[in-house]
Structure formats: structure tokens, C-alpha cells
Amino acid sequence: MIESSKIKELIKKYHENKLSHAFLFVTNDLNKCRKDIKEFIKQISCPQNYQENCEECNLCYQIENNIIPNIKEIYPEGQLIKKNQILELKDAFKAKPLYITNNIYIINNAEKLNSSSANTMLKFLEEPEANILGFFLTNNKEAMLETIKSRCQIINIRYENQSLLEELNSTAEEIVLFQKLGSSYLLKIINKEENGIYLNKKVLLPNLPDRLSVNKFFNYLYLISNEIINQKNIPKEFAFLENMELKKLISLQKALYNVLERIAFNVNIELLLDNFVLEMEKI
Ligand SMILES: [Zn+2]
Incomplete structure (x- = not known):
């Protein structure tokens, strides 16, 4: 189930064809936010009639387990998200998406992008027609590079009930x-x-x-x-x-x-x- 109402709203936007192509989520709970995003991706991609925890379908299973080639997730390696991680992403997304409408990336701890890896990102961010959907997640908006912030729709999400x-x-x-x-x-x-x-x-x-x-x-x-x-x-x-x-x-x-x-x-x-x-x- 998607917990954040702000992410639920995106589903509506998607069906109205009004979805931005890059989002920066600023949140107090990275883990919950990441889960919500995965759930969102399933709901917009499911070829069946998506049901809660869609057990039926192969695609939702692949999305959940990160084995679909159209969806890439990036975590910092050590203290940084490195340029070569972004280059690999670019490489993988040269092909048009096969199983789902968009190639999708999720950048966890996006404040760890330094200027060289961020510059490599910019092309994605500036070509909305490329069928690429991007999600940046951070719990530290202040540390985010301006070049990324200014090109994303920023959504603040505060989760209650942290353990x-x-x-x-x-x-x-x-x-x-x-x-x-x-x-x-x-x-x-x-x-x-x-x-x-x-x-x-x-x-x-x-x-x-x-x-x-x-x-x-x-x-x-x-x-x-x-x-x-x-x-x-x-x-x-x-x-x-x-x-x-x-x-x-x-x-x-x-x-x-x-x-x-x-x-x-x-x-x-x-x-x-x-x-x-x-x-x-x-x-
Ligand atoms: Zn499904």
C-alpha cells in the first residue's frame, strides 16, 4: 500500500498524462519513501489489473525484486554516487523501454551526487521526451546540488510512525x-x-x-x-x-x-x- 498521499496523487497525474519526468522527494524516512515509489511504479506498470501486493503478475514481481532491466536503482558507493555509476545508467537506458512505458531510475541519497556525477545526469533531466522517469530521494535537501534541484519537481513527504x-x-x-x-x-x-x-x-x-x-x-x-x-x-x-x-x-x-x-x-x-x-x- 502506498502510505504517502502525495505519491498516491502522482498516480492520478500519470493517468491524466500530466506527470513530470523528474522528482526530488525530500523525506524524513528514506526507506518508506523508496517503498512507496516502488509501489507507485508497480501500479502504473502492471499489465494486469493491479491489486494490492500484486502476486499474480510477473512484472510486479520483477519490479519488487529489481530484476527488470528498465528500472535501475542507485545507492552511494561509500560517500559518493560516482560518475561511472551514472554512466552505466545512461548506457542501460540507451535502449527504449521494453516491458514498461518508461525507463525508470531511483537515486537513493541523492545528496551524495557530486558535481561531476550530477553533470552526467543533466542530459536525462533535460530530455523529457526520452521516456525516462527519474526519482531522487534525499533526507537532506540543503546538501542537494542546485543543478539537480532546479530541474526536478520537489515533493516534501513526512512520514509519521517511524519505528x-x-x-x-x-x-x-x-x-x-x-x-x-x-x-x-x-x-x-x-x-x-x-x-x-x-x-x-x-x-x-x-x-x-x-x-x-x-x-x-x-x-x-x-x-x-x-x-x-x-x-x-x-x-x-x-x-x-x-x-x-x-x-x-x-x-x-x-x-x-x-x-x-x-x-x-x-x-x-x-x-x-x-x-x-x-x-x-x-x-
Ligand atoms: Zn501486477
């Missing part, structure tokens, strides 16, 4: 720790089962060795509170928060947010955590 892992840049191991530690910590503080200041000293701080991990931990709890407020799926460990009234949830989120805001400054961590506990006592 917590991606959002926090944490390891799976860290998330498991945050889940266990965070749920029991909040439960005890909310139910006033144990003295929060004692918990900070004896439980939290020994498990969170530095400022960065305290920061990630509170970020995690903040994201969880967000998911609950938005009635999304949350780890079962935090199910006790689902019964909390909304007003209290919002106060909890505010207290978490205050920690995150202050942690950026050079405040004493223990003091910061104790302040959090005091704030929690008021809700």
Missing part, C-alpha cells in the same frame, strides 16, 4: 532495556509505590551510564507517551498508561519534555531526574 528504533537511533538491545526500565520506573512513580528520588539513584542512574543514554531513555518515554495519546500500538509493558486520563497523560508528556529540553544544557543529571519526580508528584 522507535529509527527515531532514536538506538540499538535493539537499548530499546529492550528502555522498555523494561522505563515501564517499571513510570509505573512505580505513578502509583507512588516507591520513592522516586531513591529510584533515580539506585535504579535509573546505574542503568543509564551517561548523559546521552539518559537523553535517549527520556526520548523513548516521550515517544511512547506520544503513541498512547495518538492511540497507536505500544509495547505491552506500557499498557498501564492506556487507562490514564488524557489530562494526566499530557502532564506526563510535558514533564518528559521538560527533561529533554533541559538536558541539552549542562545541568546536573541527578538534579534533573529529581525534578522530574517532583513534577510527577503533582499530576
Whole structure:
């Protein structure tokens, strides 16, 4: 299923014959955006009546698995997208598309194009009649070369619901720790089962060795509170928060947010955590 409504709209444009031939997608989630683009390509190319996850047809299978010669995908090699990668692409697209209407390329992390590889691209971008459709993807618009930007239709796509892992840049191991530690910590503080200041000293701080991990931990709890407020799926460990009234949830989120805001400054961590506990006592 295509997640982004902006990519769904392109299907309509395609059928109206109003599609641009080069797009720059600026997104916070490259992976989801790339998946949406692949889905878009399937929907406009499928020779059958395209159905969700078109299992029926050979072409959709080939598109999904990158084995159709008309579709090329480029990733940076090391820190750069190199000129010879673009030359290879040009070579492959000399032939008219066979199985689908357009030759299609996807450039992942397009900000990694340097001026020499980008210059090699320009011919594609300037000959819309060549049956070539191009998708550039980036999460860093500022770093994109002007020569490419100015020749593309720019579409900004923000995906919600990034997985917590991606959002926090944490390891799976860290998330498991945050889940266990965070749920029991909040439960005890909310139910006033144990003295929060004692918990900070004896439980939290020994498990969170530095400022960065305290920061990630509170970020995690903040994201969880967000998911609950938005009635999304949350780890079962935090199910006790689902019964909390909304007003209290919002106060909890505010207290978490205050920690995150202050942690950026050079405040004493223990003091910061104790302040959090005091704030929690008021809700
Ligand atoms: Zn199909």
C-alpha cells in the first residue's frame, strides 16, 4: 500500500498524462519513501489489473525484486554516487523501454551526487521526451546540488510512525532495556509505590551510564507517551498508561519534555531526574 498521499496523487497525474519526468522527494524516512515509489511504479506498470501486493503478475514481481532491466536503482558507493555509476545508467537506458512505458531510475541519497556525477545526469533531466522517469530521494535537501534541484519537481513527504528504533537511533538491545526500565520506573512513580528520588539513584542512574543514554531513555518515554495519546500500538509493558486520563497523560508528556529540553544544557543529571519526580508528584 502506498502510505504517502502525495505519491498516491502522482498516480492520478500519470493517468491524466500530466506527470513530470523528474522528482526530488525530500523525506524524513528514506526507506518508506523508496517503498512507496516502488509501489507507485508497480501500479502504473502492471499489465494486469493491479491489486494490492500484486502476486499474480510477473512484472510486479520483477519490479519488487529489481530484476527488470528498465528500472535501475542507485545507492552511494561509500560517500559518493560516482560518475561511472551514472554512466552505466545512461548506457542501460540507451535502449527504449521494453516491458514498461518508461525507463525508470531511483537515486537513493541523492545528496551524495557530486558535481561531476550530477553533470552526467543533466542530459536525462533535460530530455523529457526520452521516456525516462527519474526519482531522487534525499533526507537532506540543503546538501542537494542546485543543478539537480532546479530541474526536478520537489515533493516534501513526512512520514509519521517511524519505528522507535529509527527515531532514536538506538540499538535493539537499548530499546529492550528502555522498555523494561522505563515501564517499571513510570509505573512505580505513578502509583507512588516507591520513592522516586531513591529510584533515580539506585535504579535509573546505574542503568543509564551517561548523559546521552539518559537523553535517549527520556526520548523513548516521550515517544511512547506520544503513541498512547495518538492511540497507536505500544509495547505491552506500557499498557498501564492506556487507562490514564488524557489530562494526566499530557502532564506526563510535558514533564518528559521538560527533561529533554533541559538536558541539552549542562545541568546536573541527578538534579534533573529529581525534578522530574517532583513534577510527577503533582499530576
Ligand atoms: Zn501486477
